[in-house]
Amino acid sequence: MVNQPHKASPIIAITSGEPAGIGPDIILSALSETQFEARLVVLADPQLLADRALALGIEINIACLEEASQVGEHQQGTVCVLPIPLATPAKAGELDVANAPYVLDTLRQAGEGCIAGRFDAIVTPPVHKGVLCDTGVHFSGHTEFFQAQCQSPHVVMMLATEAMKVALVTTHLPLKDVSDAITEQSISRVVRALHQDLQARFGIAHPRILVCGLNPHAGEDGHLGKEEIEVITPTLDALRQEGLDLIGPLPADTLFTPKYLDHADCALAMYHDQGLPVLKYSGFGNAVNITLGLPIIRTSVDHGTAIDLAGTGKAHNGSLKVAIQHAINMANNAKKFSK
Ligand SMILES: NC(=O)c1ccc[n+]([C@@H]2O[C@H](COP(=O)([O-])OP(=O)(O)OC[C@H]3O[C@@H](n4cnc5c(N)ncnc54)[C@H](O)[C@@H]3O)[C@@H](O)[C@H]2O)c1
Numbered sequence: 103m104v105n106q107p108h109k110a111s112p113i114i115a116i117t118s119g120e121p122a123g124i125g126p127d128i129i130l131s132a133l134s135e136t137q138f139e140a141r142l143v144v145l146a147d148p149q150l151l152a153d154r155a156l157a158l159g160i161e162i163n164i165a166c167l168e169e170a171s172q173v174g175e176h177q178q179g180t181v182c183v184l185p186i187p188l189a190t191p192a193k194a195g196e197l198d199v200a201n202a203p204y205v206l207d208t209l210r211q212a213g214e215g216c217i218a219g220r221f222d223a224i225v226t227p228p229v230h231k232g233v234l235c236d237t238g239v240h241f242s243g244h245t246e247f248f249q250a251q252c253q254s255p256h257v258v259m260m261l262a263t264e265a266m267k268v269a270l271v272t273t274h275l276p277l278k279d280v281s282d283a284i285t286e287q288s289i290s291r292v293v294r295a296l297h298q299d300l301q302a303r304f305g306i307a308h309p310r311i312l313v314c315g316l317n318p319h320a321g322e323d324g325h326l327g328k329e330e331i332e333v334i335t336p337t338l339d340a341l342r343q344e345g346l347d348l349i350g351p352l353p354a355d356t357l358f359t360p361k362y363l364d365h366a367d368c369a370l371a372m373y374h375d376q377g378l379p380v381l382k383y384s385g386f387g388n389a390v391n392i393t394l395g396l397p398i399i400r401t402s403v404d405h406g407t408a409i410d411l412a413g414t415g416k417a418h419n420g421s422l423k424v425a426i427q428h429a430i431n432m433a434n435n436a437k438k439f440s441k
């Protein structure tokens with residue numbers, strides 16, 4: 103057994119992410135330099151972590167466990183690992199499709215462990231969607247992966263910094279398909295799930311949500327697109343009848359200004375690159391990605407695999423630290439409410 107387990111502290115599963123990317127680097131640096139009040143267990147190939155630690159000059163003790171229940175309180179400088187073998191040794195900066203099943207296995211085992219109650223939350227360093235799709239599986243993101251694994255009807259991607267929360271109606275969708283996906287049904291389910299989790303997970307009693315239009319200037323009274331008039335406005339009106347506090351649809355180019363943001367809890371963008379560039383401009387490297395609407399807690403970093411930086415020591419670990427801390431806070435809150 104590694105260290106003395108503290109019964110009350112949550113067990114957080116951390117997947118390795120893409121083994122050729124910066125996931126292993128930021129796990130090693132974050133866990134060696136920060137003390138977290140939780141039991142942290144990394145789902146990874148221990149040799150991958152040992153090799154990357156050596157390359158980065160990080161001195162860390164890698165403790166292999168047989169099961170999650172053996173994990174003790176996190177000790178700065180120790181990584182507790184539930185071993186999952188790579189198919190082939192990973193080279194930093196060189197994607198290898200042979201290791202795609204390993205990546206999916208870490209996610210599958212993390213999800214299963216959380217659903218079964220062996221873990222209290224999952225934190226996911228970045229995976230490379232392209233190399234996973236190259237195996238023939240369709241992988242558009244962790245959000246959709248865990249939605250399918252948990253059989254959740256409605257999930258929402260939300261990224262958050264201290265200053266701002268941005269959620270999305272559509273997630274990893276080609277731009278040409280976005281308009282068709284903006285429906286009364288999709289908006290309603292995302293807004294309801296967002297409202298509910300802002301209350302349940304963030305303790306916001308009466309969430310106020312700013313909603314973006316889809317088109318330039320929110321459609322300019324129908325002259326620059328009709329989705330606002332035909333779909334978004336009537337849907338928001340109906341949701342307001344349920345008591346939800348919704349502002350919009352507002353032109354997205356001016357919604358992200360203090361005049362609106364200072365008086366709201368969250369902004370809802372219609373598509374990925376309408377909302378996330380603003381959030382990442384304001385807080386890249388210190389934001390957390392949270393999947394709302396799941397029966398489990400899952401957080402992630404705000405960045406990708408940064409293949410160019412893997413093994414160089416130049417990757418920042420700030421977002422991973424924030425993601426781990428959010429997972430711990432949410433798991434502690436969930437324990438409090440379940441008592
Ligand atoms: N949570 C996730 O799993 C997640 C999130 C975003 C992107 N991705 C995936 O990552 C892959 C690469 O995506 P991308 O190139 O668009 O974005 P990226 O975030 O990997 O890289 C964008 C730029 O930011 C830099 N960067 C990223 N993270 C950094 C860090 N921690 N410290 C310092 N610099 C950092 C990179 O060097 C690069 O210049 C894609 O397959 C994408 O789908 C995964």
Ligand SMILES: N[C@H](C(=O)O)[C@H](O)COP(=O)(O)O
Pocket residue numbers: 242243244245246374378391402403404405
């Ligand atoms: N949309 C996310 C971002 O840009 O940061 C990223 O692709 C990760 O998404 P998942 O959490 O679904 O993997």
